[in-house]
Amino acid sequence: MPQIAITNTFWEGVDRLDKPSRARVHKAMGKFQRLTVHQLHVDKGLHLESVVGSRDPRMRTIRVDDGQRIVLLAPDAGSDVFVFVHVVSHDKAYSWAKRRLYSVNAVTRCLEVRDLTAIEQITPLFAQEAEAAPKLLFANWSDTVLRHLGVDDVTLRAARVITDKAQLEAFGSLMPEDQFEALWLLAEGFDPDDVYRDLVAARKAVVVDAAVESRGGLAAAVSRTRSRITLVAGPQELADILAKPFDAWRIFLHPAQRRVAYRPAYGGPAQVTGGPGTGKTVVALHRVKHLLARAADTRVLLTTYTSALARSLRSGLALLLDHDQTLLERVTVTTVDATAHRVVRQLHGNPGDVLNDKDERWRWQRLARRLELPWNDAFLAQEYRHVLLAQDLRSREEYEKCRRHGRGSRLAASQRPQLWEAMTLFEEELARDRACTWLQLCARAVRLLRDRPGEGPGYDHVVVDEAQDLHPAQWRLLRALVPEGPDDLFLTGDPHQRIYDSRVSLRSLGISVAGRGARLRLNYRSTEEILRWSRALLDGERVADLTGDTPDSLSGYRSLLHGERPVCEGHETEAEEADAVVRTVQAWVAAGVAPSEIAVCARFHTQTARIADRLDRVGLPTVRVKGAESDDVAGIRVSSLHSLKGLEFRCVAVAGVTASAFPFRPAVTSAEVDPLQNATDLAAERCLLFVASTRAREALYVSYSGRPSAFLDGVR
Numbered sequence: 073m074p075q076i077a078i079t080n081t082f083w084e085g086v087d088r089l090d091k092p093s094r095a096r097v098h099k100a101m102g103k104f105q106r107l108t109v110h111q112l113h114v115d116k117g118l119h120l121e122s123v124v125g126s127r128d129p130r131m132r133t134i135r136v137d138d139g140q141r142i143v144l145l146a147p148d149a150g151s152d153v154f155v156f157v158h159v160v161s162h163d164k165a166y167s168w169a170k171r172r173l174y175s176v177n178a179v180t181r182c183l184e185v186r187d188l189t190a191i192e193q194i195t196p197l198f199a200q201e202a203e204a205a206p207k208l209l210f211a212n213w214s215d216t217v218l219r220h221l222g223v224d225d226v227t228l229r230a231a232r233v234i235t236d237k238a239q240l241e242a243f244g245s246l247m248p249e250d251q252f253e254a255l256w257l258l259a260e261g262f263d264p265d266d267v268y269r270d271l272v273a274a275r276k277a278v279v280v281d282a283a284v285e286s287r288g289g290l291a292a293a294v295s296r297t298r299s300r301i302t303l304v305a306g307p308q309e310l311a312d313i314l315a316k317p318f319d320a321w322r323i324f325l326h327p328a329q330r331r332v333a334y335r336p337a338y339g340g341p342a343q344v345t346g347g348p349g350t351g352k353t354v355v356a357l358h359r360v361k362h363l364l365a366r367a368a369d370t371r372v373l374l375t376t377y378t379s380a381l382a383r384s385l386r387s388g389l390a391l392l393l394d395h396d397q398t399l400l401e402r403v404t405v406t407t408v409d410a411t412a413h414r415v416v417r418q419l420h421g422n423p424g425d426v427l428n429d430k431d432e433r434w435r436w437q438r439l440a441r442r443l444e445l446p447w448n449d450a451f452l453a454q455e456y457r458h459v460l461l462a463q464d465l466r467s468r469e470e471y472e473k474c475r476r477h478g479r480g481s482r483l484a485a486s487q488r489p490q491l492w493e494a495m496t497l498f499e500e501e502l503a504r505d506r507a508c509t510w511l512q513l514c515a516r517a518v519r520l521l522r523d524r525p526g527e528g529p530g531y532d533h534v535v536v537d538e539a540q541d542l543h544p545a546q547w548r549l550l551r552a553l554v555p556e557g558p559d560d561l562f563l564t565g566d567p568h569q570r571i572y573d574s575r576v577s578l579r580s581l582g583i584s585v586a587g588r589g590a591r592l593r594l595n596y597r598s599t600e601e602i603l604r605w606s607r608a609l610l611d612g613e614r615v616a617d618l619t620g621d622t623p624d625s626l627s628g629y630r631s632l633l634h635g636e637r638p639v640c641e642g643h644e645t646e647a648e649e650a651d652a653v654v655r656t657v658q659a660w661v662a663a664g665v666a667p668s669e670i671a672v673c674a675r676f677h678t679q680t681a682r683i684a685d686r687l688d689r690v691g692l693p694t695v696r697v698k699g700a701e702s703d704d705v706a707g708i709r710v711s712s713l714h715s716l717k718g719l720e721f722r723c724v725a726v727a728g729v730t731a732s733a734f735p736f737r738p739a740v741t742s743a744e745v746d747p748l749q750n751a752t753d754l755a756a757e758r759c760l761l762f763v764a765s766t767r768a769r770e771a772l773y774v775s776y777s778g779r780p781s782a783f784l785d786g787v788r
């Protein structure tokens with residue numbers, strides 16, 4: 073019987089097919105596995121044939137149906153492993169297969185693929201340009217250094233004529249993935265030793281069965297290339313794989329992801345950062361799996377900021393753990409705020425009403441008027457949030473003595489007592505009404521946990537996704553939920569996606585990740601075109617890292633995927649803009665994108681509601697992202713920008729990017745009131761647009777009516 077191995081490129085092909093075609097692919101694979109090699113060669117249905125004129129003599133195709141063919145590599149001598157590498161329409165299958173060559177890398181000994189025809193075509197063109205170029209991109213590295221990193225002869229010839237990063241990118245999807253990644257990291261300024269450690273050594277470290285190794289050739293290379301290829305053990309495993317929705321992230325972790333997720337233990341809190349789509353959530357899920365596997369009775373809290381994200385973490389975890397209820401029961405997946413609610417309810421009783429932001433602002437407004445304070449509601453709310461709650465100040469003396477970190481407004485000594493009175497009154501009124509804010513609830517939960525040790529929900533490990541937006545009061549709660557020690561906290565987040573006004577110094581909260589930080593750089597979600605467009609929104613923005621101590625950067629951050637450039641369009645009126653969004657969505661649906669894979673978002677509810685209305689009228693029902701609907705309800709996703717945090721869609725339309733919405737005046741403190749707060753508010757506004765646009769995997773449409781937002785300057 074032939075053995076089947078499946079590469080990540082094959083799954084990407086399957087992912088693009090509609091449901092009936094996928095079912096036919098599964099059927100063809102099932103049949104393939106049931107036949108003997110001899111039967112395979114004569115089977116009329118599968119019609120196994122060689123690809124005439126291909127660069128790789130092992131290239132074959134089999135028939136899925138009249139439209140689609142699977143491309144596969146035939147085994148070499150002494151082996152029976154067929155490697156399924158692609159599935160695509162008939163004509164494309166042959167042109168794809170003809171150009172590509174699979175080979176075993178001499179350094180990593182992994183199987184890799186390149187578009188040899190294209191590389192041979194463009195290398196001489198670049199060579200001509202290189203003759204006149206003042207400097208070549210890899211001039212500083214000798215052939216020996218490059219070869220040590222796995223760069224082979226063909227890639228080396230190309231690397232030697234590349235003058236800049238744009239040219240390197242042109243080679244991006246043609247070169248073997250690992251070789252390109254090594255070159256890219258060098259071009260981004262990384263040290264060759266670091267590249268070797270992070271990439272090459274991790275690939276080399278894979279050990280395979282001695283019997284497989286002794287056979288050498290394709291079979292051994294396939295077994296070693298675990299980061300891109302799965303070897304299917306038998307009919308049952310194939311049936312299992314085909315029965316589950318396939319997501320490459322469950323199996324093919326990048327070495328950088330695997331290293332952090334499956335490190336046996338960390339001495340204390342550990343942190344993973346990285347740009348959007350680099351797999352931080354994926355790493356968090358794998359870490360939970362690892363922690364569960366370490367002991368039979370450990371309890372894990374997997375937590376995050378929004379409930380939509382908690383829902384998607386829950387379904388991702390169920391998938392990764394194969395819906396194993398015994399394991400799932402040991403993990404609580406919920407938001408930090410919901411955890412606080414639960415602690416208070418359990419240890420104290422019903423916490424009462426929890427205010428939303430609007431109600432809170434309204435209370436501050438009323439208070440400012442009544443006490444005739446010289447500050448507005450925004451100032452008061454911020455003072456309460458960023459000073460009192462952030463530092464957990466419980467007495468007038470503490471407040472009068474404290475350093476108001478992060479606040480750019482000076483207060484005269486005589487003003488502090490006045491502010492303290494106002495904040496105390498705010499709390500008293502809330503207590504009288506049996507109400508509180510979410511942050512107050514977190515602070516209350518922390519006090520209860522401290523006062524009653526051993527009571528309340530206890531966890532052995534806390535894993536936090538989207539950690540960048542948590543407030544110190546929320547961090548204190550997480551700290552209090554897990555005893556200090558090895559593997560207590562595992563945090564993932566991206567400081568460039570900070571959209572809520574939180575400033576944190578983790579160290580000052582007793583959470584030190586020093587020496588236990590890792591960074592992910594490869595984006596698996598969006599095309600490079602979408603990333604580049606989005607990154608330009610943040611150009612020049614200084615961003616503090618997750619610990620709050622040092623600046624963060626997106627250097628070395630990139631995607632292997634390519635696609636259309638994002639479209640950014642202006643319209644005369646909001647109505648015309650809404651029509652254009654509807655046309656764009658219709659075109660996506662017509663191109664075969666499932667409605668639930670499309671998101672339409674805008675800053676204001678009125679605008680999303682208007683667009684949703686029009687979509688409904690043209691027969692495209694919509695579903696609000698914030699609602700409780702499960703992920704499989706059909707319908708175009710409609711959302712505020714904030715609720716898109718952590719989610720992703722094939723296509724995203726961001727509407728209403730006008731001068732009046734970005735930045736949105738009421739969300740930005742004026743520089744006269746507080747210059748520091750003004751800068752943070754403006755940065756959060758930019759980040760909000762960055763978060764929305766980086767939710768798109770394949771297509772991004774951005775629109776405005778009237779005057780565009782200044783954030784779009786230089787981006788459009």
Ligand SMILES: Nc1ncnc2c1ncn2[C@@H]1O[C@H](COP(=O)(O)OP(=O)(O)OP(=O)(O)O)[C@@H](O)[C@H]1O
Pocket residue numbers: 319320321324325326329346347348349350351352353354355566569595596597717718719720766
């Ligand atoms: N190793 C991998 N192989 C294939 N796909 C992956 C891999 N890692 C992540 N992905 C996919 O990339 C996408 C982004 O992953 P994920 O949501 O974990 O990123 P993130 O860093 O948390 O993003 P963000 O910060 O923007 O929310 C997902 O579709 C995920 O399935």
